[in-house]
Amino acid sequence: MDGRTTIRVVAWSAITGSLVAFCALVLFDWMIPGEVSIAPAISGDIVVVVEGAVATPGLVQLPAGSRLQAAVEAAGGFASNADASGLNLAARIGDGEHITISAMPTLATPSDGGNGTPADFASSLININTSGVSELDQLPGVGPVIAQRIVDYRETNGPFDSIEELDEIDGISEEMVEELRPLVTAGE
Incomplete structure (x- = not known):
């Protein structure tokens, strides 16, 4: 080269x-x-509806990213008859949510002030075959959605033969059936 x-x-x-x-x-x-x-997805305030067993039900305004506990506190806290057993107070809530706090069922006491007979106690039970959504909603862990499912199931399949049939409803577990057992009846 x-x-x-x-x-x-x-x-x-x-x-x-x-x-x-x-x-x-x-x-x-x-x-x-x-x-x-990473920027926060939502900034500013959110508005939610809190109703049911709280001191002052209604609209509450909270910072974005707030938890259920803050919404309950903004609504004046739980009422004395509130059933908080099924609530996750640490759950984050979003704008526009509708939160319903269920009340504990009230069992009627015999009016004569005596010990009460089994018939007196049975009359204070909530009958899952005849009760409407508003009565079923008073049961612990049963909100308006599950109460409506109970009524819909009954209308579709006929009356409940036993309390155990409740576990066939979406949202009701066997454990919940056991919690409801002393409070409900399928009898007439």
Whole structure:
């Protein structure tokens, strides 16, 4: 090879090598993730409806990202008859939610002030075959949605033969059936 050809080969090799190195650096830099910043999804205030067994039911305004506990406190706290057993007070709530706090069922006491007979006690039970949504809603852990499911199930399948049939309803577990057993009846 003569001198000029050698210089051309060396020059083209240098240019090609530089171009490959530059492309590799750009590609490598592009593949490394940069700084990621996550902004809060929601800012400002939210408004929710809190009703049922709270001191002052109604609309409450809270900071975005608030939890159920804050909504209950903003509504004046739980009423004395509130059933908080099925609530996750740490759950985050969103704008426009409708929160219903169920009340504990009230069992009627015999009016004569005596010990009461089994008939007196049975009359204070909530009959799952005849009660409407408002009565069923008073049971612990049963809100208006599950109460409506009980009524719908009864209208579709006929009267309940036993309390155990309640566990066929979406939202009612076997444990919940056991909690409801002393409070309800399927009899007439």
